[in-house]
Amino acid sequence: MQTLAGGVGDLKRILSNVKNRGIWGEMQLGVLLRDLLAPEQFAENVAVKQGSAERVEFALKLPGSKDETVWLPIDAKFPQEDFQRLLEAREQADTAAADIALKQLERRLKSEARDIQNKYLCPPQTTDFAIMYLPIEGLFAEAVNLPGLLDELQRTYRVCVAGRLPWQRCSTVCKWVLKLWLSKNVLVKSGERSLPLSRIL
Numbered sequence: 001m002q003t004l005a006g007g008v009g010d011l012k013r014i015l016s017n018v019k020n021r022g023i024w025g026e027m028q029l030g031v032l033l034r035d036l037l038a039p040e041q042f043a044e045n046v047a048v049k050q051g052s053a054e055r056v057e058f059a060l061k062l063p064g065s066k067d068e069t070v071w072l073p074i075d076a077k078f079p080q081e082d083f084q085r086l087l088e089a090r091e092q093a094d095t096a097a098a099d100i101a102l103k104q105l106e107r108r109l110k111s112e113a114r115d116i117q118n119k120y121l122c123p124p125q126t127t128d129f130a131i132m133y134l135p136i137e138g139l140f141a142e143a144v145n146l147p148g149l150l151d152e153l154q155r156t157y158r159v160c161v162a163g164r165l166p167w168q169r170c171s172t173v174c175k176w177v178l179k180l181w182l183s184k185n186v187l188v189k190s191g192e193r194s195l196p197l198s199r200i201l
Contacts, residue, residue, distance in 0.1 A: 030044065043071075044057065054120065070126065073121065082105040134162070135164060140161070144163075
């Protein structure tokens with residue numbers, strides 16, 4: 001309940017300013033990455049697909065073959081309307097409406113993961129997986145608690161999910177990815193071998 005209440009409070013603060021709705025998650029993700037990584041280890045608004053105008057909000061820089069950069073896309077998503085409907089249904093103790101809203105939220109998260117896959121995954125220019133960041137603790141908790149959702153997102157769309165509460169764990173994963181990629185003993189080529197990130201997150 002405390003997580004849910006925190007989500008309600010965060011949501012109300014965001015919705016009070018229309019301009020902040022589209023950029024709040026991206027700003028939060030940027031702050032976290034700047035606290036975690038050196039400036040040369042990531043970039044903002046990266047065109048990871050050649051010939052495409054789509055730009056991912058953030059991407060980690062990983063060394064590829066012939067001194068080329070391989071990008072690990074990280075995109076913040078906040079399906080606020082779906083999450084708000086779920087919160088309101090629960091506040092009103094409307095079980096049927098809450099179940100419907102939860103199903104819709106699940107569909108939306110799958111859609112967002114598919115969107116990330118289609119727009120930003122392009123081995124060997126990128127890794128063969130991406131990270132979707134959910135900026136609200138309650139939203140991330142709902143994603144984790146949906147049976148089989150995270151596994152499906154990783155298996156079907158090659159997208160791993162991170163949130164505010166487990167960010168310290170996620171930062172450890174990011175450091176692990178960088179260390180593995182740079183290791184002389186383990187040659188990881190994007191598109192040829194998958195990083196087992198889904199086993200860690």
